Amino acid sequence: MAKALVQEAEYPNISCIRFLSMKVNAPAQTRKMGSLKVSMTSPGFVYEPYAPREPISFLYRWFTRTGWKRTKDDLILELKSAYAIAKLRKTGYSKKKFYEEAVDLYKEINTQIANGDKGLLRKSVTENMYSAIKNEIKEREKVWSRLYWEMLMPIVKIRTLRARLIGVDRKDLNKVFVQLTLEFLSKQKYEAYDSSGAVIAGNKDKEVLVRDIWVFEKSLFHQGAYWRLCGRIKV
Numbered sequence: 001m002a003k004a005l006v007q008e009a010e011y012p013n014i015s016c017i018r019f020l021s022m023k024v025n026a027p028a029q030t031r032k033m034g035s036l037k038v039s040m041t042s043p044g045f046v047y048e049p050y051a052p053r054e055p056i057s058f059l060y061r062w063f064t065r066t067g068w069k070r071t072k073d074d075l076i077l078e079l080k081s082a083y084a085i086a087k088l089r090k091t092g093y094s095k096k097k098f099y100e101e102a103v104d105l106y107k108e109i110n111t112q113i114a115n116g117d118k119g120l121l122r123k124s125v126t127e128n129m130y131s132a133i134k135n136e137i138k139e140r141e142k143v144w145s146r147l148y149w150e151m152l153m154p155i156v157k158i159r160t161l162r163a164r165l166i167g168v169d170r171k172d173l174n175k176v177f178v179q180l181t182l183e184f185l186s187k188q189k190y191e192a193y194d195s196s197g198a199v200i201a202g203n204k205d206k207e208v209l210v211r212d213i214w215v216f217e218k219s220l221f222h223q224g225a226y227w228r229l230c231g232r233i234k235v
Contacts, residue, residue: 041222042126043166043177046215046231048080050162050181077162084163088178091220098180099158101227102216106184107151109229113137114149114190126217126230144192148204157185161213168221175221179230184212 053074061067085093105124112121116137122130140147162181169175188210192201215231 041219042128042217042228042230044126044128046233047164047166047179048162049215049231049233050213050235051233052235081160081163084165084178084180085160087165087176087220088163095160098227102182103155103158103184105216105227105229106155106186106212106214110149110151114147116141116147124228126228129229129231144200145195146193146197148189148191148193148202150189150204152187152189152207155184155186156209157183159183177217177219179215179217181213181215181233184210184214186210186212 056067056070061071109121109124111117112124113133113136118130118134118137121133125133159182160180161183162179164179164181166177166179167173167175168177186209187207189204189207190202191199191204194200213233213235214229215233216227217230218227219225
C-alpha cells in the first residue's frame with residue numbers, strides 16, 4: 001500500500017484514531033507488587049472488535065450500490081489498520097519480533113490460566129481482562145480440580161487481523177494506545193481431573209487444533225510499556 005494512503009491528512013473523513021470520550025488520567029505505567037511490575041493503564045475496552053467479513057462476488061462488489069458501499073467500508077477498515085501499523089513502526093516495531101513475543105505471551109497466559117496462577121496473570125493482562133479470567137478460573141475450579149494444558153511448538157499459524165489506535169488527548173496525537181488483533185492456530189493437548197485425580201475431560205495423548213483470536217494492547221506514550229492481553233474474541 002502506498003505510503004500516502006496511511007497518512008491521516010490524506011483522508012480527513014476517516015477516523016484513524018478512536019478518542020476516549022473522557023480524558024484518561026494516566027498514572028505511572030507500572031507499580032511494584034512483590035517481584036512483579038503490574039501495568040496500570042488501559043482504555044478498558046477493545047476498539048472495533050474484529051468480526052469476519054462475509055465474502056461477496058466480484059460482480060456484486062463492483063456493479064451494485066450495496067457492493068460499492070461494502071468496498072468503501074472494507075477500504076476504510078484496511079486504512080485504519082495500515083495507519084495504526086505505520087504509527088507503531090515509528091516506535092521500532094518489528095513484525096517478526098512481535099510475533100515471537102505474542103506466541104510466548106499466548107503460551108504463558110494459557111499456562112497461567114490452566115494452573116490457576118492469578119498472581120502471574122496480573123502482569124500479562126489488562127485490569128478488565130484479569131477480572132474476567134479470574135472469574136473464569138473460579139467457575140472452572142467448581143467442576144475441575146486440576147487441568148493439564150500443553151501447546152506443541154512451533155505454532156501452526158499466526159497473523160494480524162486488525163490494528164487500531166485509541167487516542168487519549170486530541171491535542172497530542174502521540175498519546176495513543178495501540179491494539180493488535182491476532183489469530184493463533186496451534187496444536188494443543190489438555191486433560192482435566194476431579195478432586196480424586198480421575199480424568200473427566202480431554203486426553204493429554206491427543207492433539208487438538210485450536211483457533212484463538214486475541215487482542216494485545218500497548219501504550220505508545222508510557223516509558224517502559226509492554227504488550228498485554230486486553231481481549232479474546234469469539235467468532
